[in-house]
Amino acid sequence: MSFNNYKEKIEEGDTVILYMSNNLYAIDVHPVIKNKKGELVENVYQTTFGALKVRNIIGAEYGSRVELSKGWGHVLQPTPELWSLTLPHRTQIIYTPDISMILMQLDLVPGSVVIEAGTGSGSLTHALVRRVRPRGRVHTFDFHEHRAALAAEEFHAHGIAEFVTAKHRDVCQSGFGEELNGRADAVFLDLPSPWTGVAHAVAALKDTGQ
Numbered sequence: 433m434s435f436n437n438y439k440e441k442i443e444e445g446d447t448v449i450l451y452m453s454n455n456l457y458a459i460d461v462h463p464v465i466k467n468k469k470g471e472l473v474e475n476v477y478q479t480t481f482g483a484l485k486v487r488n489i490i491g492a493e494y495g496s497r498v499e500l501s502k503g504w505g506h507v508l509q510p511t512p513e514l515w516s517l518t519l520p521h522r523t524q525i526i527y528t529p530d531i532s533m534i535l536m537q538l539d540l541v542p543g544s545v546v547i548e549a550g551t552g553s554g555s556l557t558h559a560l561v562r563r564v565r566p567r568g569r570v571h572t573f574d575f576h577e578h579r580a581a582l583a584a585e586e587f588h589a590h591g592i593a594e595f596v597t598a599k600h601r602d603v604c605q606s607g608f609g610e611e612l613n614g615r616a617d618a619v620f621l622d623l624p625s626p627w628t629g630v631a632h633a634v635a636a637l638k639d640t641g642q
């Protein structure tokens with residue numbers, strides 16, 4: 433739940449960025465995990481600089497130094513920028529320099545309603561959420577069912593689900609849903625054929641939308 437608010441200390445369930453010698457690793461803070469046989473085992477995160485017993489960082493301060501078996505690193509609170517550099521790639525993603533331009537050109541502010549398709553790996557989605565929360569909302573769509581489900585799980589695990597609706601849908605065929613007609617301040621399409629979604633985007637935009 434570490435993407436939502438700034439926190440002093442690491443708690444179970446957080447996602448933490450481990451920074452070591454210019455390498456970044458995203459770690460889900462669970463003291464035990466299931467192995468391939470379905471048995472609960474100690475969660476030991478392996479890096480090229482040795483192993484980290486994940487239970488040992490629970491209660492540590494964000495930004496503090498932690499010891500691994502063959503070295504040390506720092507445990508950082510995740511940001512959308514760090515997440516883009518560490519997330520599990522399910523698709524190509526958009527990175528921070530382009531995301532900055534997108535947020536600016538869409539004129540997004542806290543309170544904006546923004547539609548995104550496709551969700552992909554959720555890289556842009558995390559940055560959109562930070563920009564529009566707490567009163568705004570992101571509606572994100574992907575036509576790949578498993579990908580859409582994994583993204584929704586991640587938003588929940590990261591504590592940002594209250595700001596984002598993730599749906600499985602082909603937006604070029606079916607649009608964004610009547611309930612969003614005339615409601616969006618902005619629509620962003622990262623799709624192979626974005627022009628096929630333009631008519632739906634126009635329907636979803638407010639008169640003042642981008």
Ligand SMILES: C[S@@+](CC[C@H](N)C(=O)[O-])C[C@H]1O[C@@H](n2cnc3c(N)ncnc32)[C@H](O)[C@@H]1O
Binds near residue numbers: 524553575605623
């Ligand atoms: C390049 S990825 C998006 C990456 C995302 N912007 C990010 O930063 O993580 C494109 C995604 O669009 C989805 N997609 C392609 N055509 C679509 C359509 N017609 N409707 C909804 N999703 C679509 C794909 O399944 C894929 O996950």
